[in-house]
Amino acid sequence: MAESLAGVKSQRLPFWSQPDISCLRGNPIMRMFGIPVERLLQWTTALYLLSLALTTLCGVAFWRLSALVANDREGQLAEVRAAAAARVALVQDEHEHMREKLLRQAADAEARARVAEEAARIASEQAREAAAQAAAAIANVRIADDKAASAMVRATAAEERARAAEERPSQAQERNQALASAEQAPQRVVQDASAKFAPRRLTDADSRLLKAALSKVRSAIPEVSITRLSDMEAYLYANELMAAFADAGVRVVANTIGDLSPPVYGIVVYENQTNKVIASALATAGLQARDEPLGDRSAPQIVVGLKPSPL
Helix, strand or coil, X not given: CHHHHHHXXXXXXXXXXXXXXXXXXXXXXXXXXXXXXXXXXXXXXHHHHHHHHHHHHHHHHHHHHHHHHHHHHHHHHHHHHHHHHHHHHHHHHHHHHHHHHHHHHHHHHHHHHHHHHHHHHHHHHHHHHHHHHHHHHHHHHHHHHHHHHHHHHHHHHHHHHHHHHCCCHXXXXXXXXXXXXXXXXXXXXXXXXXXXXXXXXXXXXXXXXXXXXXXXXXXXXXXXEEEEECCHHHHHHHHHHHHHHHHCCCEEEEEEECCCCCCCECEEEEECCCCCHHXXXXXXXXXXXXXXXXXXXXXXXXXXXXXXXXX
16 A cells, blocks of 8 residues: 555646645545545546546537538528529529510511501402492493483484374384384393493303313313402302303312402413313303413413403
8 A cells, every 4th residue: 555655656747636635645534445645636637637528529529510500501501592593593484485475476466467457458459449440330320321311312313203204104114113213222222231231140051052162172171270359240250160160070279369460351361372272162152261371380270350341
């Protein structure tokens, strides 16, 4: 024991671990356990240092854990910011897409407005042309009325001549003829005016003649293109011609257009000038047509234009 105490006394402790232990040297408890005071102090110091080290280690661990938590929160915040940026980019893309769609719709609406404006302009021109045609028809009717009045004057003169001829029995036949002519003159004038201003129609006899003529040359014209105008009279007349061609076994391709500039009057036939079978068939049925070269057309074409003016 004395040797161990001597060894303990020989060890120099740091100044901060050398308290005053004189009061503990004669303590009966210390003597009973046989523990040197210096050793006890060393153990106490070691435990203090160990607790200090553990406290420091816990602080470092807590700081590290706090740093990890902060980094994790920073990562979550970065993910949130990235998601928000992606959402903003998606919203911007949708906004740009919607903007482009609205621009396209506006362009389409503007194009439709231009088309409608052009259609209105064409309709206005057609209305003015129809008004001009109506004015011309009224003028023609007035001319026909004038002609009928002239015919009535001539009929009156003929009747006077017939009365004068009554005194001559030898001229009775002449008087009767003059009276009949006087009675029929107004009717002829009205019939002539009606025939001039009536719409064109394909009679049954004309249709039979046309179908018979086309049936003979059907192998030379397996197909024909017929162009109709929006004018009602020309449109209906073209439909009758189409029906006659179809009944004759000729394949008909129908085309409809608004109008032609300059206007086309009558029937125009574009075909091979070597045989002119279509124009000949129309002439057989008593239909007048203007024959033109085929040009770059792949098949013969018939254009049914406006009715020519009777004056």
